[in-house]
Each structure stands twice: as structure tokens, then as C-alpha cells.
Amino acid sequence: MLIKIQNLKKQYGEEELITKVLHGLSFTINQGEFISIMGPSGSGKSTLMHILGLLDRLTKGQYEFEGQDVSKLDDNQLAKLRNEKIGFVFQAFHLLPKTTVLENVMLPLAYSSDKKNHIAKAKKILESVDLGHRLNYYSNQISGGEKQRVAIARALVNNPSVIFADEPTGNLDSKSGKQVMELLQNLNDQGNTIILVTHETQTAEHANRIIQLKDGLIVNDSSVKNKRIAKNEKILVK
Amino acid sequence: MFENYQQAIKTSSKTLLANKGRSFLTMLGIIIGVSAVIIINTVGAGAQELILAQIKSIGTDKIAILPGNSGKKEPPASALGIVITTLNYEDMLALNKKNNVANAEIVVAYSNGNANISWKSNNYNINFTGTTHQHPEIINSELDQGRFFTKKEEKDFSRVIVLGSEAKKELFGDSDAIGQKVKIKKHSFEVIGVNKEKGTVGFENYDDKVFIPLRTAQSIILGINHINKIIIKVDNEKNINHAIEDVKNTIREQHNIKDKTGEKDDFSVKNSAEGLDMIKSITDALRYFLAAMAALSLLVGGIGIMNIMLVSVSERTNEIGLRKALGANNSNITTQFLIETITITLLGGSFGIILGILISFLIFIIAKLLNYNDWELIISLNSILISVGVSITIGLIFGIYPAKKASKLDPIIALQYE
Numbered sequence: 001m002l003i004k005i006q007n008l009k010k011q012y013g014e015e016e017l018i019t020k021v022l023h024g025l026s027f028t029i030n031q032g033e034f035i036s037i038m039g040p041s042g043s044g045k046s047t048l049m050h051i052l053g054l055l056d057r058l059t060k061g062q063y064e065f066e067g068q069d070v071s072k073l074d075d076n077q078l079a080k081l082r083n084e085k086i087g088f089v090f091q092a093f094h095l096l097p098k099t100t101v102l103e104n105v106m107l108p109l110a111y112s113s114d115k116k117n118h119i120a121k122a123k124k125i126l127e128s129v130d131l132g133h134r135l136n137y138y139s140n141q142i143s144g145g146e147k148q149r150v151a152i153a154r155a156l157v158n159n160p161s162v163i164f165a166d167e168p169t170g171n172l173d174s175k176s177g178k179q180v181m182e183l184l185q186n187l188n189d190q191g192n193t194i195i196l197v198t199h200e201t202q203t204a205e206h207a208n209r210i211i212q213l214k215d216g217l218i219v220n221d222s223s224v225k226n227k228r229i230a231k232n233e234k235i236l237v238k
Numbered sequence: 239m240f241e242n243y244q245q246a247i248k249t250s251s252k253t254l255l256a257n258k259g260r261s262f263l264t265m266l267g268i269i270i271g272v273s274a275v276i277i278i279n280t281v282g283a284g285a286q287e288l289i290l291a292q293i294k295s296i297g298t299d300k301i302a303i304l305p306g307n308s309g310k311k312e313p314p315a316s317a318l319g320i321v322i323t324t325l326n327y328e329d330m331l332a333l334n335k336k337n338n339v340a341n342a343e344i345v346v347a348y349s350n351g352n353a354n355i356s357w358k359s360n361n362y363n364i365n366f367t368g369t370t371h372q373h374p375e376i377i378n379s380e381l382d383q384g385r386f387f388t389k390k391e392e393k394d395f396s397r398v399i400v401l402g403s404e405a406k407k408e409l410f411g412d413s414d415a416i417g418q419k420v421k422i423k424k425h426s427f428e429v430i431g432v433n434k435e436k437g438t439v440g441f442e443n444y445d446d447k448v449f450i451p452l453r454t455a456q457s458i459i460l461g462i463n464h465i466n467k468i469i470i471k472v473d474n475e476k477n478i479n480h481a482i483e484d485v486k487n488t489i490r491e492q493h494n495i496k497d498k499t500g501e502k503d504d505f506s507v508k509n510s511a512e513g514l515d516m517i518k519s520i521t522d523a524l525r526y527f528l529a530a531m532a533a534l535s536l537l538v539g540g541i542g543i544m545n546i547m548l549v550s551v552s553e554r555t556n557e558i559g560l561r562k563a564l565g566a567n568n569s570n571i572t573t574q575f576l577i578e579t580i581t582i583t584l585l586g587g588s589f590g591i592i593l594g595i596l597i598s599f600l601i602f603i604i605a606k607l608l609n610y611n612d613w614e615l616i617i618s619l620n621s622i623l624i625s626v627g628v629s630i631t632i633g634l635i636f637g638i639y640p641a642k643k644a645s646k647l648d649p650i651i652a653l654q655y656e
Binding site: 050053055056075076079080082083084088090094096097098099103107108110111112154158 | 557
């Protein structure tokens, strides 16, 4: 089991100004799953992703990541865990400006305990997402679809246990969006655990399982019967 | 640990290189501050050497007696241009007696003034010096033509004059001056000698002066009885303190001063060693004051750096959020921003040192071109080390606040910042 949460609650503010966002969620996620967390604006899906991605702390409940109770970890331990076990893909790409594609992908390695072969690792990952020819391009010299593929390569470079993708197609045209989803699909086919946060049903249906949130509660948690992309379709990951 | 710092230095260098323009502007305050410290120290030391060389040129076996009292390290008021009339011709005569000052070898008195001197239609405003017949011996000046006036001429109020080399050129050009009559305030003087070029001794240019017998100057031109200065050459440098005591006692007796503490003295006795100390203390104070001003500009530069680093933190909020999401901890972020600030200040300091040395060298060249031959290029290692130390300290002090602010950013808020 990769992730186990029990009665997870999250609230912001203090005393009279408390805003309750998540109201006691419980579920488990296994290694190799492709999960979509869906819901309308304000349903708490981003907050849930931040907690699961160890960027935020829960208020009440229990969260075990690979069997470890993360609520007892301090900020530095959480940072280490994020670096080694978690990859993030954001809607806004968040690539460093005035920095090359290769350097962007190497960024997580700067904080890694493994100090060897950073360039070789980053190059290999970039080649695997078909960006081997863009290594020395600056982040502002490539297209939106390529930027998101760089972000995916960056998420993969430390060989994480799980990749969180927050609206990864939100800033892309439909063609680039499709390519990015195919890439995530193929990564999942290779055994990577993907947790996708989206409000688009079409995007969510690439997953094997959809957790639907509404007003901070899980209203549906089910497997997807008709996945949009068949496993034998175009393989982007080499 | 070391690898973390290595990584932070790499990251910081990349960021600084990616924003070359801003990095340079951030450094500017430090560049100006550090170069100012170096220039002030170097030029100050050069100027000090020049001044000290002038004092040394008087010789260390001389005693100067000036009218008016003063502290040990202060200049007497008369040296600052205030007219004090407490020294007179009789004092000089008393000092010249062997039973008063046994070690005095030569005693020379001076009374200076300014007047127009003319020869035929040539007119020239000149500093004239009324002095006694042993003046050439005391400053080691030599005559190019003619002779200096005698003791007899001095006593007889003779109207004779010796010209400095520049004064001769101004008045006579290439014509022969010896035997010619020149006029000072309608009084006629016969030119009896022309000095060889001497240059500046103890800040006085002896070449543009003319010399007339002291009593002639006092009674005929100036109409005064007091004198401006008495110089005594002592038989041996070792006897200088003994001679000073004799001088003080003699003048106190002359002036009826019973107090031996020196508080009631109406004269000052200085020797060149004291003069050196005095000038050194004045120039040192001036240097420290200017260096403090330059240090203030370093402080302003440091505040400028802090401001720009705060702007940088604000502009790079997204980047900080991203780095934290990707695994950077608070210490990584603090280190990165701190190293960026220290790199800026250190680079700024290095450029400042280079600029400071270049400008100091330029000033040295100009000083040499202007014939200030005693000016020396003294680049003190201390001022360089202090500048580097101050640069790093400023980087640390003014970098810590922006760095801490950056490290405390919440990664979620930072990632959502626009």
C-alpha cells in the first residue's frame, strides 16, 4: 500500500474564522494505480492533493505514506520525502525562467542525497519524453506541450513512488493536452503511480479509478470501466 | 554538507548570471564603497608620505621657535596665520649666546612679508623674507651668483637683497641681476646674490622668495619689532632635548615668565620629530574621518543590497515555492539566498578593490606628473583585507533577512503567487 488516509480533516483559520475544507476522508491508494481526484471548484481537491503531496499538513486524522505516519515528520523530513518519493506536475508548468530544459530537469537532483550523474540522469529522462533535442533550449523557447513534458521529466528524474499532476492539461491546447495525457498513461503502464487532480471528466477518465469530492467529502470512489486510451495506443514513453 | 554549499554556490551563480544587469546594479553600491575605502587609504598614505617627506627635508637637528603657546601635538596659532608678536629680535640675540644655549650652532630669525618688487618696468608681487646672515647654512641653500649678506650688513640696516631663482627669472629674465637696483615699497635695494634652485623645504618654496637683512625688513619695510620664527641648528641631534630646555629657559627669562610648566609660555618650541608627530596625527585623523565616510557608503550599499534582495525574493516567490515542492528545505533556501548576497558583495568588493587600485595608481601618476616626487603609491594590504571582510560581513548581515523571509514562505502560497 502506497497511501492510506483515515478520517482526514483539514481546516484553515482559528476560533471563529475557521474554514473547514475536508471533513474526514478515508481511502487507500496502491502502488501502480492511476487515480483521478475530481470535483468542482471549492470541493477540496487541491487541498487534498497538497496534503497527499506533503506540501500541507492535515488538521486531524491519519496519513501513512509507504507505511510511515507522516504527521510526525518535521519540515525537513517532509522536504526529503517530497524530493525522494514524490513528483509534481503543475498546471502552470512552473519551469525556472532563463534556465535551460536540462537544468530545469536537474533541479530536484540538487536537493537529492544522490550526488552522482545528474546530467546523465536528466538527459536520459528528457530523451524518454522525446525532448532529447531540446536540452539546451531555454524554458521560454519551447511550446506549452513541451513545457509540460519537461515538467513531467522533472517529476520523474528522482524515480519517485508517485506523481501528482494538478490540472496538467489546463493550460494546453487539446492536441498538446492529449499528448500529455498519453504520456502519463504510458508512465502508469510502466508501473508509475499517478494521482491526477482535475475538474474535467474527459481528462479524469484516463485514470483507472476516480475519487469524486464535493464540499470536502468523497461522494464517489469507483473504478473506470471504459478508459479513453487503450493500452496499445500510441506509446510516447520509450 | 560541503556538497550542499557547492550546490548552493552553483545555483546562486546561475541565478546571478541569469540576471546580469540587476546583479551589477546591486553590486554598484559595494563597488563604490570599497573603491572609496581603497582610494582614501592609498591616496591618504601617499599624501601623508609627501607631507612627512617635506618635514624630514627640514632636518631632524633643527628647533623652531614660534610666537604663541600651543599643545604638544597642536600647531601654534602663528602657524595658522594668526599674527602674534611675542617673539622679538632680542630673543634671537639671547638664544645666540653660548652661555644660554650651549648646543646652538646656528641661530636664524625670520620676519616675512608680502610686497611688490620692481625693476625698471617689471613688477612682481613677492614674498620677502627678512632673515639673518646664516640663513643659507640652515637650509643648505647655495648661491648661483654673487653672495649672501654679511653680519655687518645685517647690523647696518643695509639695503641689499638676494633673489630666489624663480624670483630672479620673473624680474630679470635672462638679464644679469647682480648690481642692479630693485624697489620694494619705494625703497631701493641692491641685488647682491641669486640663489640656486632649491625647491620646497618644509612646505616653503624658497625659489620664489627674496631675502633681505632682518632688521632692514623690520624697520624699513614692515615697521615692526617682532619676528615670525627662529630656527636653531643644534650641534648634535642627540643634544636636541637639552637644547630645547635651554631655549625655553632663555626665552622665559627674556619674557619674565616664572612658571616652568609651560602653561604660561607665550612661545612654542617645536622640533621636526614633534612636527612629524603633529602632522601625522592630523593626517591620520583626516584619513580615518574620510575612511569612516567611505565605510558609511558601504553601509548604504549594504542596505541597497538588502532592498534588491527583498525585491528578488518577492519576484521569485514562485521559484521558492517550486524549489520547496521539489525537496528544498528551509536551510537550502536560506543558504541559496545568503550565498547569492555574499557572492554579490564579494564580487562587488573585488571589483571595488580593482577599481580603487586603478584610480589610486592614476592619482599617483598625476602626482608624479605634477612633480610631487615624494608621493608614494602605498596600497595597504590591510585596507584590502578590511574591504573584503566588510563586503562579506555586509553580505551576511544584509542578506540574512531576505534569505530568512524566502525560507519561511509557504510552498503552496508561493506556488500560487502571481
